[in-house]
Amino acid sequence: MSAIPVEPRKEDKFKRRVQRVAREQDLSRQRDLVQRVCADLNIDLLTCAAALVFMNQPNLYPSLKRQPAAAEADRAPAPQYKMVRYRLAVGSQHQVSRDQIQAVLVSESGVDKKRIGRIDIRDTYTLVELPDGMPADIFQLLAETEIGSQKLNIKRIKPNKFRQQRNVGGEENGG
Incomplete structure (x- = not known):
């Protein structure tokens, strides 16, 4: 083995x-x-x-079953709609799975399962990409929704301008 x-x-x-x-x-x-x-x-x-x-720590190791699907998703063409990244206040320490998060997002927000982008489960939080234009009432509903006993407390992530600037001009080339 x-x-x-x-x-x-x-x-x-x-x-x-x-x-x-x-x-x-x-x-x-x-x-x-x-x-x-x-x-x-x-x-x-x-x-x-x-x-x-x-x-x-259910997500400590990559799932063998999901690796081919993830590889296929990486090769899939980019979606035709703008995606926005959100932070959910649930992570691997809360024993959540990608499927649980996806199911809650579909049932509570009504978003099509195929329109949910990347789900990145970290230790204490999860990053998820959803289509732009989420109505305020759906956003509030998701903020109060729980998985287990943990509220999602969804927050929109703003693009990190500092990180973009650092990558463009923050490091000087030696020469």
Whole structure:
């Protein structure tokens, strides 16, 4: 079985979080619970730990099932309508999936599933591209909508002019 690499940045952040919790928290009750779960389910500690990692960080590794679809999406022609990037206050730490986010956006806003652009799930938030011109009442509804017990708290992301300027003239060429 070949290992699928996780992004080094995500792995490092995960390791730091584990180290901090192991160092700063009394985990005796959790250790007892893990031992009972392993015994009751007849699984080894490593399998239990892996399941707990998956439950806490479902997007730590790229999904094998979705890689071909993502590659096809990258090759697809650009949409014929203007897209706007939004930030949702849900991320992988809230155990959300791309499908859950897409389903909520379709059901609550009425946007066509095919018109939802890129969905980029980060640790504490998600970036999503939606068609321009979202009505204010739909925007407010999405701001109050929850996935699990976490409000989406949708916010429109303004293009980062600083980043654009830095890329154009911020770095001098040596010569």
